[in-house]
Amino acid sequence: MSDTDTTAWAALLRVHAAVVPVLDRTLQSACGLPLTWYDVLLELRHAPDGRLSMGELGERAVVSRTRVSRVVDQLVDAGLAARETNPDDRRSAHAAITDAGRQRLREAAPVYLDGIQRHFTGLMTPQEATVVARALEKVLRSPGRSAAGPLQKALERQGETAVVLPGDEKTAAGHEAAGRERRRAARGENRLRRETP
Amino acid sequence: MSDTDTTAWAALLRVHAAVVPVLDRTLQSACGLPLTWYDVLLELRHAPDGRLSMGELGERAVVSRTRVSRVVDQLVDAGLAARETNPDDRRSAHAAITDAGRQRLREAAPVYLDGIQRHFTGLMTPQEATVVARALEKVLRSPGRSAAGPLQKALERQGETAVVLPGDEKTAAGHEAAGRERRRAARGENRLRRETP
DNA sequence: CGTAGACATGTGCGTGCGCACACACTCCAA
DNA sequence: TTGGAGTGTGTGCGCACGCACATGTCTACG
CATH class of the missing domain: 1.10.10.10 (Winged helix-like DNA-binding domain superfamily/Winged helix DNA-binding domain)
Structure with missing residues (x-):
């Protein structure tokens, strides 16, 4: 529920x-x-x-x-x-x-x-x-949990969730911000990836 | 435990x-x-x-x-x-x-x-x-929970718990908040009170 | 009626926090 | 050997937060 x-x-x-x-x-x-x-x-x-x-x-x-x-x-x-x-x-x-x-x-x-x-x-x-x-x-x-800072986690998720919402598509507002941040991620700054032993 | x-x-x-x-x-x-x-x-x-x-x-x-x-x-x-x-x-x-x-x-x-x-x-x-x-x-x-800011709660504790391990409290904080609210209610503003619908 | 105290709110200011960047060092390939 | 990519760390800076204080308002009491 x-x-x-x-x-x-x-x-x-x-x-x-x-x-x-x-x-x-x-x-x-x-x-x-x-x-x-x-x-x-x-x-x-x-x-x-x-x-x-x-x-x-x-x-x-x-x-x-x-x-x-x-x-x-x-x-x-x-x-x-x-x-x-x-x-x-x-x-x-x-x-x-x-x-x-x-x-x-x-x-x-x-x-x-x-x-x-x-x-x-x-x-x-x-x-x-x-x-x-x-x-x-x-x-x-949980698998979503990474040792990296919160920014990286957010960015990783963002590609999956930012635009597409379950049953809703009114994502007009944050479009430019999302684009900006995704661009930074693609530039190769998510190198903080790490496994927790 | x-x-x-x-x-x-x-x-x-x-x-x-x-x-x-x-x-x-x-x-x-x-x-x-x-x-x-x-x-x-x-x-x-x-x-x-x-x-x-x-x-x-x-x-x-x-x-x-x-x-x-x-x-x-x-x-x-x-x-x-x-x-x-x-x-x-x-x-x-x-x-x-x-x-x-x-x-x-x-x-x-x-x-x-x-x-x-x-x-x-x-x-x-x-x-x-x-x-x-x-x-x-x-x-x-719980009774220790008060609507006042954290400082008040902490300060009230402080007099009792400063150095030694705490004795008891749980009345002071909620007391003044309740008193304040009671006063406001008497003034006729308690229509703001709500239950989670 | 007037004054003192209680009260709700707004603001200056210091603090904690995290991001972007800079720096130092290591590692690897040419 | 040497240059560049990768990595660990520290720092300038701006933002969010909350406390102390000031302001304007209401209430109670003389």
Whole structure:
């Protein structure tokens, strides 16, 4: 039923808008750790040796690839991460979590978890939470999901969906914009394609 | 289980980060309608007479209250909405959807719905979609949820949760919002109240 | 009737974010 | 060896967002 679809999507948007600022501020005032920092540090901690290249970090964390560079700068200033150069490939820069970073993460984790339970999963049944987790992860692992930035994904889809709509053809307005962007894609900038192992 | 909690939350963050830009760009290139515009127009359309005060609009739409003002300006420039003054209360400004706005919404709706199904609900089973919708709506309707901006909610928490792990809350936020609305209702403006038809 | 407080809204401003571009480096073929 | 294509990263810039404050208006109380 299409009503269920829009309801689910609208609810996701609103939950995100309502809960994210709460958790962000809670984490920031309690631990001095913005949500972005937490996310980046968490991904670093998950990685082997606590190190990750900028590209990998940008793909795994919620922040965009280009933004990672500045976030890591902030983390370095705060002493929570360190930059390392890769001798094998001097283009790539690695970010590594420091002991202080691990410590801050340990302090922040219970605060974060408590906030998640208090403002999110605690407001539904455990069964619902399980289904939500499973369903959303299926969305992430779907074939449409690519590690590239949102622009590329949009462009890839665009060729299929932009003009032709199921049972409707009033696409007058966005014609020129669509053409412009498709042209850029054809110029060969969708090289960010990658497989997630 | 706490693992389920963090998994569900992380998945929500990632789905949001992955899908929102796609839908935004699709909608924008196909219909010239940013997601924010769509959301605001949709709330206006749901409202009786297609009119809503700025405050109500900010509470119902995903955009913040202060941002609504500028978004409505853009919509007015685009001819999709109109500003109206309330003779009864000259503080409040109303935004009303125009015929052109309704038309654009009709054009955009199938595109949006298709995007939602293609990139979100279509990637899970209908049963899962139903559960996701129900669970997330329960989160929204929970007592901690207030129509006020995120800052207020966070600040109210802050006094209690600053350093230590939180005790309890869940009354303050909804309290003042309810009080405000009760006052407005007494003034005779509660005809804006709506149930999802 | 007049003043103080509450309230709805608009605006200046700083911040976070991502795209387009530039740069440095690697790899490969001629 | 050398030049060009491919790739990883950092940065200038503009845009969206939300908070603090200012403005105009209504309400309650003396």
